[in-house]
Amino acid sequence: MLEVRNLCKSFGGLEVTKNVSFALEPGERRVVLGPNGAGKTTLFNLLVGELLPSSGDILIDGASITGLSVDQRALAGMSRSYQKNNLFEDLTVRENLALAASAGLSKTRWLARDSFHDPEVRDIVQDVAQQVAITEILDTPVHSASYGNRRQLEVGLALATRPKILLMDEPTSGVGPGMISAFNQLISGLPRELTVVIIEHDLDLAFDVADRITVLNYGDVVFEGTPAETRGNQIVRDIYLGDWQADA
Numbered sequence: 001m002l003e004v005r006n007l008c009k010s011f012g013g014l015e016v017t018k019n020v021s022f023a024l025e026p027g028e029r030r031v032v033l034g035p036n037g038a039g040k041t042t043l044f045n046l047l048v049g050e051l052l053p054s055s056g057d058i059l060i061d062g063a064s065i066t067g068l069s070v071d072q073r074a075l076a077g078m079s080r081s082y083q084k085n086n087l088f089e090d091l092t093v094r095e096n097l098a099l100a101a102s103a104g105l106s107k108t109r110w111l112a113r114d115s116f117h118d119p120e121v122r123d124i125v126q127d128v129a130q131q132v133a134i135t136e137i138l139d140t141p142v143h144s145a146s147y148g149n150r151r152q153l154e155v156g157l158a159l160a161t162r163p164k165i166l167l168m169d170e171p172t173s174g175v176g177p178g179m180i181s182a183f184n185q186l187i188s189g190l191p192r193e194l195t196v197v198i199i200e201h202d203l204d205l206a207f208d209v210a211d212r213i214t215v216l217n218y219g220d221v222v223f224e225g226t227p228a229e230t231r232g233n234q235i236v237r238d239i240y241l242g243d244w245q246a247d248a
């Protein structure tokens with residue numbers, strides 16, 4: 001349903017995305033692994049349209065979206081959470097979710113909506129708060145919420161637009177072990193029809209939730225396979241033992 005064909009991106013002379021190709025089944029959970037600077041976030045920026053590729057194509061259900069804007073891609077069902085929190089600190093958790101829900105609805109209806117009183121917005125806020133396990137802190141200002149709760153809210157904002165494809169950029173970055181298992185539950189509990197791509201550094205979580213894994217290194221896809229195949233793969237072991245060296 002989401003397909004990437006020969007995607008390339010350079011910044012000046014630096015090739016950050018090199019001929020990246022992959023295809024996701026509807027409802028698939030794909031984890032993207034790779035060391036710092038491998039080009040994982042850049043790939044997400046290309047998928048959502050925050051960056052334009054140097055060449056290559058991105059397709060949803062067989063139709064190219066490469067020429068579409070960020071808003072048009074959101075309308076096509078793509079939504080992403082950020083590696084670093086991207087929240088309105090002085091608003092409550094509920095208000096943050098309501099704004100995201102309302103933006104998602106307005107895009108489909110071409111209406112400005114009154115986020116806080118619209119029953120449809122209220123329903124989405126409740127649903128999403130449950131999905132990301134933050135119902136207890138809906139009326140807490142974001143700046144007073146724990147770091148882990150803020151990471152959950154970050155994913156909630158992406159879900160509040162009711163996407164078909166959810167991209168999560170290191171949802172567990174900076175959280176402790178207890179919170180990693182909370183994210184494991186969160187991801188496992190997402191609706192099965194939602195297609196999910198997760199950039200993740202925690203290998204146990206990755207192996208647990210992924211249907212398939214794509215490994216990036218220096219902008220190249222160096223491996224794709226099931227969690228079991230990935231676990232046994234020498235290239236992946238080398239990268240994660242920190243002594244990866246290109247053959248060239």
Ligand SMILES: Nc1ncnc2c1ncn2[C@@H]1O[C@H](COP(=O)(O)OP(=O)(O)OP(=O)(O)O)[C@@H](O)[C@H]1O
Binds near residue numbers: 038043
């Ligand atoms: N706007 C930009 N201009 C120039 N270089 C960039 C830009 N964005 C990213 N890069 C470079 O591209 C490479 C890949 O960066 P990217 O953020 O995609 O890596 P990543 O795999 O997400 O890393 P991390 O695990 O640290 O988040 C890095 O060398 C980075 O410095």
Ligand SMILES: [Mg+2]
Binds near residue numbers: 040041042
């Ligand atoms: Mg990144």
